[in-house]
Amino acid sequence: MMRLKKWSALLLFILIATLVAACGNAKSTGTAGSESASDAESEQDLPEVLNIGYFEYIDDSLIVKQQGWLEEELNQLGVEVNWISFQTGRDANNALLSKAIDIQIGIGDPPVSIAVESKTPYEIFWAGQTVGEAEALVTKKDSGIDRIEDLKGKRVATTIASTSHYSLLSALQLNGLTEADVQIVDLTAPDILSAWQRGDIDAAYTWDPILTEILKDGTRLISSADLAEQRHPTGTYGVVHTEFGEKYPKIVELYIKQLIRAQQLYTENPDEAAKLWAEGLHISEEEAAKQAKGSIWLTPEQQLSKDFLGTSGNIGNTAESLKKIGDFLVDQKSLTTKLEVSSYEAIINPxxxxxxVNKTNN
Known part of the structure; x- marks a missing residue:
């Protein structure tokens, strides 16, 4: 009887050990399977299409587009890259609001300030350029308009809610005029060229490459570089729809890497950059090289400084600049409400x- 009990205990021990081992193996297999599923899920957690808005002028994003760098990275993951051209920041804002695009590069301060008031859900992630000689107020040669004060009662074209529009209003204000003193004609940049050639307008505030065209028979009255010296600077930004950025942060970071790569190409090989811009804009390489010098290119480190975006722990002066422009647009009746600087800080996400930058430096 004692021997039977011993054998029973031994068999019970073996049975329990076998079950424990089986459970352990099953658990190990399940863990490996869940890790694979997790990896697959992270790969599958990508959009089918990345829609990027851009403007047809010289900047870092046009190099990225021309080189196809994003396509190289994303197509192999099953993500299509779709580039959509816009003529105005207003149209880009509407596209972001409706989720027609996920990212917009090169959008100016005024449309960003407008987006803050209208609560368009996007964030600034890039501040690649400040505007210099690339935008200017131009009048026809021999028109008799030699000073900004001479524009009173004249037809002046610009693109409403753009950096050029803000700069035009600033130039008028600095010279004792108001928007009511001139006839502002709202046109896209290509339409400004057509109106200029027909003689429908007396002056225009616009940007390259159209600016270069109208300067062939025009005279520059003031540039955005001049206005920056008079405390009315303008710049352009990269913005991402908030929902897209939260869901796909790695794609935003991948795009930033390509923008930095484009900046490096321009710094190290400006002739190659000029060739790419010339092909993209259908202008000469000489014109492209000249126009590229019309903007001030900000390195990632400069963008993260207090003068611009700042850091996630200490938002920089870009918020103050946007507020200043927003307040100015309220005074000009283009916006309705003067907002606190915190409203502008809230859309800056460095x-x-x-x-x-941290991954690059480590």
Whole structure:
């Protein structure tokens, strides 16, 4: 009887050990399977299409587009890259609001300030350029308009809610005029060229490459570089729809890497950059090289400084600049409400750029 009990105990021990081992193996297999599923899920957690808005002028994003760098990275993951051209920041804002695009590059301060008031859900992740000689107020040669004060009662074309529009209003104000003193004609940049050639307008405030065209028979009255010296600077930004950025932060960071790569190409090989811009804009390489010098290119480190975006722990002066422009547009009756600087700080998100810079430096 004692021997039977011993055998029973031994068999019970073996049975329990076998079950424990089986459970352990099953658990190990399940863990490996869940890790694979997790990896697959992270790969599958990508959009089918990345829609990027851009403007047809010289900047870092046009190099990225021309080189096909994003396509190289994303197509192999099953993500299509779709580039959509816009003529105005107003149209880009509407596209972001409706989710027709996920990212917009090169959008100016005024449309960003407008987006803050209208609560368009996007964030600034890039501040690649400040505007210099690339935008200017031009009048026809021999028109008798030699000073900004001479524009009173004249037809002046610009693109409403753009950096050029803000600069035009600033130039008028600095010279004792108001928007009511001139006839502002709202046109896209290509339409400004057509109106200029027909003689429908007396002056225009616009940007390259159209600016270069109208300067062939025009006279520059003031540039955005001049206005920056008079405390009315303008710049352009990269913005991402908030929902897209939260869901796909790695794609935003990947795009930033390509923008930095484009900046490096321009710095190290400006002739190659000019060739790419010339092909993209259908202008000569000489014109492209000249126009590229009309903007001030900001390095990632400069963008993360207090003068611009700042850091995630200490938002920079870009918020103050946007507020100043927003307040100015309220005074000009283009906006309705003067907002606190915190409203502008809320849309600046340097985290994407910080992550890229930190990974590059480590």
């Amino acid at each position: 985290v994407y750029l910080e992550n890229v």
